[in-house]
Amino acid sequence: MKLIFFLIGVFLLLLRIVYPRLELWHNNRESGSMITRSDNYIEGIWWSGKIRLSDDERSIAEISPGGHLKFREQDTILKAESDLQGKISYTLQNGTEELPLNDSGRRFITRQIQKMIGLGFFADHRAERIYQKGGADALLAELSNLHMEGSRDPYLKLLFQTDTLTAAQRIKLLQLLDSSNNEQEQQHYLGRFPGIRLRDSGVARAWLQSVGRLRPAFMKKDLLLKYLDTLTRSQEPLPAGQFDTVLALTARFGSAQDCKEVYNHLIDMSPATNAQWIGLIRAAGDLQPDYLTSQLLLKIAQKMPRTDSLVSAYRTSAKKIGNDMDYGKTMRAIE
Numbered sequence: 001m002k003l004i005f006f007l008i009g010v011f012l013l014l015l016r017i018v019y020p021r022l023e024l025w026h027n028n029r030e031s032g033s034m035i036t037r038s039d040n041y042i043e044g045i046w047w048s049g050k051i052r053l054s055d056d057e058r059s060i061a062e063i064s065p066g067g068h069l070k071f072r073e074q075d076t077i078l079k080a081e082s083d084l085q086g087k088i089s090y091t092l093q094n095g096t097e098e099l100p101l102n103d104s105g106r107r108f109i110t111r112q113i114q115k116m117i118g119l120g121f122f123a124d125h126r127a128e129r130i131y132q133k134g135g136a137d138a139l140l141a142e143l144s145n146l147h148m149e150g151s152r153d154p155y156l157k158l159l160f161q162t163d164t165l166t167a168a169q170r171i172k173l174l175q176l177l178d179s180s181n182n183e184q185e186q187q188h189y190l191g192r193f194p195g196i197r198l199r200d201s202g203v204a205r206a207w208l209q210s211v212g213r214l215r216p217a218f219m220k221k222d223l224l225l226k227y228l229d230t231l232t233r234s235q236e237p238l239p240a241g242q243f244d245t246v247l248a249l250t251a252r253f254g255s256a257q258d259c260k261e262v263y264n265h266l267i268d269m270s271p272a273t274n275a276q277w278i279g280l281i282r283a284a285g286d287l288q289p290d291y292l293t294s295q296l297l298l299k300i301a302q303k304m305p306r307t308d309s310l311v312s313a314y315r316t317s318a319k320k321i322g323n324d325m326d327y328g329k330t331m332r333a334i335e
Helices: 002-018 103-118 123-143 153-160 167-178 183-190 201-213 217-233 240-251 256-269 274-285 290-303 308-318 324-332
Strands: 022-027 031-038 041-048 051-053 060-063 068-073 076-082 088-094 097-099
Touching (some): 060 068, 060 076, 076 103, 097 103, 123 167, 167 183, 183 217, 201 240, 217 256, 240 274, 274 290, 308 324
Antiparallel strands (some): 022 031, 031 041, 041 068, 051 060, 068 076, 076 088, 088 097
């Protein structure tokens, strides 16, 4: 029992070292909180009611009657409260000093609002307003300023609802997705690209690079399979320039079973050239354990053209199989 408590204590200590800032989120349509804490730091937003930011983003334009908004960073506090008639009153505290609502106080309000924007507050209405004013380029520019987890979602949703993005804008969007540390967010939005959004070769190349930078193998596999499924349903081949990229990306999964799923799909799509077949045969030969190589080569043998170069590549990969039974079965399939 003492050992269990000791291990729990060590875990909590390591957790505080590795994750010194703990972000707590609670919200619904009319109220919520966003709080970040560590040993000597607190930053948070608490609110109730509907809150609307002014168009110049320097003040609070409206809080529904009886609602409130509070922002705190250490001992700096902005509190805005709406009475039953909707009139807003402020409490401004800069350390131990309470500020009046004069020019200095209004500048203080603007600074705190900018901090809240950086945390993702006001995002829903703000994203729409930015888009109406400056279009997709303005939204893309604003996304580069937002790094708080969860703060970018309204901006990303609006961009993905826009079917008129240019190839250059889609590539910029992919670069911004790469800058996120939230791999669930990356996977979600990368998954919304397959289809018409990847018809442009430059966009597809940037998308594959983004997929390759994800760490979990299952995320990369799922995204690649979704893309390949999209091509299969539309009866389109995998573009020649992308075939080798998909093979190289898959080979780095670190999971043989995940590799097999992608290779199986490529076999079903039937590579278009001898070079593609050879690349796929060699990739199958590099898998372990032996039975996975054997299963893939047996499937390849049913579909590949019987050219001398392909048969030679097939036999070379088959010779990597150490199990005599699997090796014999695989070699007979090509005879």
